Structures are given as C-alpha cells and as structure tokens.
Amino acid sequence: MDKGKVQKPCYDIVEPVSLNFCDKEGRSLAQVVEDKISELCAEFEQGGIKMKFPTLSDTFRLARLEPPTGKVQMVLDTDTYNEVDDQFAVVYALLSAERLELQALYAAPFFNNRSTGPADGMEKSYQEILRLLERLDAMPEGGPTWSDFVFRGSDRYLPDWAHPVESDAARDLIVKAMARAEEDDPLYVVAIGAITNVASAILMEPEIIKRIVIVWLGGNALHWPHTKEFNLWQDPQAARVIFDCGVPVVQLPCMNVVSHLHTTVAEIERYVQGRGAIGDYLAETVKGYHQDHFAWSKVIWDIAAIAYLLNEAWTPTDLVHSPIVTDQGTWSFDNGRHFIRTVYHVHRDLIFRDLFTKLDLLKPKY
Numbered sequence: 067m068d069k070g071k072v073q074k075p076c077y078d079i080v081e082p083v084s085l086n087f088c089d090k091e092g093r094s095l096a097q098v099v100e101d102k103i104s105e106l107c108a109e110f111e112q113g114g115i116k117m118k119f120p121t122l123s124d125t126f127r128l129a130r131l132e133p134p135t136g137k138v139q140m141v142l143d144t145d146t147y148n149e150v151d152d153q154f155a156v157v158y159a160l161l162s163a164e165r166l167e168l169q170a171l172y173a174a175p176f177f178n179n180r181s182t183g184p185a186d187g188m189e190k191s192y193q194e195i196l197r198l199l200e201r202l203d204a205m206p207e208g209g210p211t212w213s214d215f216v217f218r219g220s221d222r223y224l225p226d227w228a229h230p231v232e233s234d235a236a237r238d239l240i241v242k243a244m245a246r247a248e249e250d251d252p253l254y255v256v257a258i259g260a261i262t263n264v265a266s267a268i269l270m271e272p273e274i275i276k277r278i279v280i281v282w283l284g285g286n287a288l289h290w291p292h293t294k295e296f297n298l299w300q301d302p303q304a305a306r307v308i309f310d311c312g313v314p315v316v317q318l319p320c321m322n323v324v325s326h327l328h329t330t331v332a333e334i335e336r337y338v339q340g341r342g343a344i345g346d347y348l349a350e351t352v353k354g355y356h357q358d359h360f361a362w363s364k365v366i367w368d369i370a371a372i373a374y375l376l377n378e379a380w381t382p383t384d385l386v387h388s389p390i391v392t393d394q395g396t397w398s399f400d401n402g403r404h405f406i407r408t409v410y411h412v413h414r415d416l417i418f419r420d421l422f423t424k425l426d427l428l429k430p431k432y
C-alpha cells in the first residue's frame with residue numbers, strides 16, 4: 067500500500083510577521099503553517115485507485131482524540147449475533163443512560179459458523195438487536211420507534227478501497243453526522259464488528275470525518291505477530307479506510323488487550339441471571355455457547371468499547387501513529403502518519419463491577 071502523497075502548496079505572506087506571532091488559538095507561526103498544509107492536501111492511493119479525504123489538522127485530531135467529558139452522543143454498530151458478547155455491549159450501553167445517549171443501533175455483517183454469509187449475518191444481527199430491545203423494554207413512551215432506531219447494514223464487505231456498500235445504516239450515520247456543525251462535540255461511532263458500515267459511510271460522504279470519532283474494537287495489539295482478528299480480517303479494505311483516511315480513531319485491540327475480559331458461568335449465574343428478562347436471556351446465551359462449563363471462561367470482548375466511553379481510566383490508552391494493515395494480515399508502521407488513540411489495558415474487575423451493578427437494578431423487587 068502506498069502512503070498518502072502530499073503536495074505542499076506555496077504561501078504568500080503579505081503581512082510582516084512578528085517572531086512572537088501567535089494566533090487566537092495560541093498556535094505558533096510554524097504550527098499554523100503546518101496545520102494549513104495539513105488541511106489543504108490529502109490524497110491516498112491503493113491498488114491504483116486514488117481517494118481524497120478532507121484532511122484534519124493534527125491539532126484538531128488530537129483534540130478529538132481526548133476522552134469525552136460529559137454526555138456522549140453515540141451510535142453503536144454491532145454484529146450482534148456472531149457470538150455472545152455484542153448482546154452484553156448493547157445492553158450495557160442502554161443501561162448507561164447517565165452518560166451515554168444512544169441514538170441508533172446498526173446491524174453489521176459477519177460470516178462464521180453462526181451465519182451462511184455476511185448478508186445472513188447482518189440480518190441475524192438485526193433480529194438479535196430487536197430481541198434485546200424487547201427484553202429490555204427499551205423504547206421510552208413517545209420515543210422513536212424501532213424503525214427509527216435500528217438499521218440494517220451492509221450485506222457484503224467492501225469490494226475495494228473506493229466503492230462503498232450502501233445500506234440504511236450507512237445512510238443514517240451520514241444524516242446524523244452531517245446534522246452537526248464541525249465545531250460541535252463529535253458523534254461517537256462505536257463499532258464492535260467488521261467496520262464495513264462505517265467505512266462505507268465515509269466513502270459515501272467523506273465530510274463526516276470532521277464530525278465523528280470512531281471507537282473501534284478491531285485488530286490485535288500492535289505488537290501481536292498478526293492482526294488477522296475476526297472484526298478486522300473479514301473486511302481489511304474497510305479497516306484500511308478507517309486507519310488511512312485520517313478520521314479520529316480510538317482502537318481497542320483484541321488479542322492481548324480486550325482478551326482480558328473473561329467471565330465464567332458461575333459468575334453469570336450469580337450476577338446476570340434473574341436480572342429481568344434481559345438478564346435471563348444473556349445468561350442463557352452464554353451458557354448455550356459452550357457445552358462443557360467446567361473450568362471454562364468466556365471473553366465478553368465488546369463491553370470494552372462501552373467502558374472506554376464511560377470511564378477512560380478503566381481502559382488506559384496511548385497515542386500512536388496510525389498503523390498500516392498489510393496484505394499479509396500484519397501491522398506495519400510509519401512514524402510519518404497521523405495519530406490514533408489505542409487502548410493498551412482493560413481493568414477487568416472495575417468494568418464487570420459496573421456492568422453487574424447496572425444489571426442488578428433489573429432484579430425484581432419483592
């Protein structure tokens with residue numbers, strides 16, 4: 067893959083400039099010029115196809131990559147039926163209304179032994195979302211209907227770097243993102259499956275990258291020998307769009323980071339089962355995933371993305387240069403690339419403690 071080609075424009079400085087110059091945002095002259103160059107030029111090429119994206123200044127992107135404060139406006143993109151953890155993430159987001167304003171749920175494609183292909187996986191995820199909402203009784207009276215809240219996503223993966231897969235989910239994401247001004251707080255696009263829907267929305271309307279922050283659980287830790295992780299490797303082209311186009315990204319790596327989020331059937335029976343219809347459903351889902359429960363544990367990966375938004379101290383992070391996804395399914399690095407934020411650890415006990423506390427509020431009171 068080629069790196070973005072940057073053509074530096076010429077500047078005419080008309081006004082004499084003081085050596086102590088600083089603009090209204092407190093930037094030095096050198097920083098202003100660097101940011102201006104960055105704003106003006108961004109062209110990327112893959113496989114002979116050139117794409118242009120609005121380029122964000124480093125200053126703007128780094129500000130967007132600060133963990134959110136206050137209420138978080140978000141959408142959640144989920145391959146809900148692919149195993150048993152997305153269900154927990156959807157429920158966790160909906161039970162965290164003190165902090166998270168969940169505006170939409172998008173069904174993502176997946177293909178494993180629980181589907182016959184990405185279209186079937188997406189449809190099964192859509193139906194699973196509805197089952198969760200029914201058991202949570204999640205729609206407020208007079209609130210949006212489920213058809214305004216749950217959207218079908220892509221029925222296939224990206225064919226290449228330039229052609230999106232159009233879907234109701236991608237269209238809704240564009241509408242919600244473009245309804246915001248660039249200076250507004252961003253819309254957090256939390257993705258816990260293959261990133262096809264989100265990449266498609268960016269390819270359909272590149273301007274959204276000024277208005278969103280992507281929080282994606284995908285790929286492995288940056289030191290891991292490969293990154294053929296389920297979410298990333300189903301649609302590597304979509305992953306390249308996310309890591310290459312300059313959109314602010316918070317990455318939650320799977321192996322060696324989020325993989326620490328284990329629970330057991332004993333814990334599920336004690337703290338999840340009996341917590342309303344949804345608690346029983348989650349418990350039944352985990353137990354049904356594996357026959358032999360003796361000394362068995364299950365990773366509930368996807369709640370990590372919700373935990374980051376609830377309390378960034380539970381998921382400590384580093385700023386790193388955006389990694390390159392190679393054709394061999396490995397990470398490659400170039401210190402000239404823009405920054406992303408990556409999670410390097412999860413405080414497992416604090417996250418499960420918060421989730422179980424919220425589920426406990428659903429326990430019948432008699």
Ligand SMILES: [Ca+2]
Nearest residue numbers: 145152258259
């Ligand atoms: Ca998932």
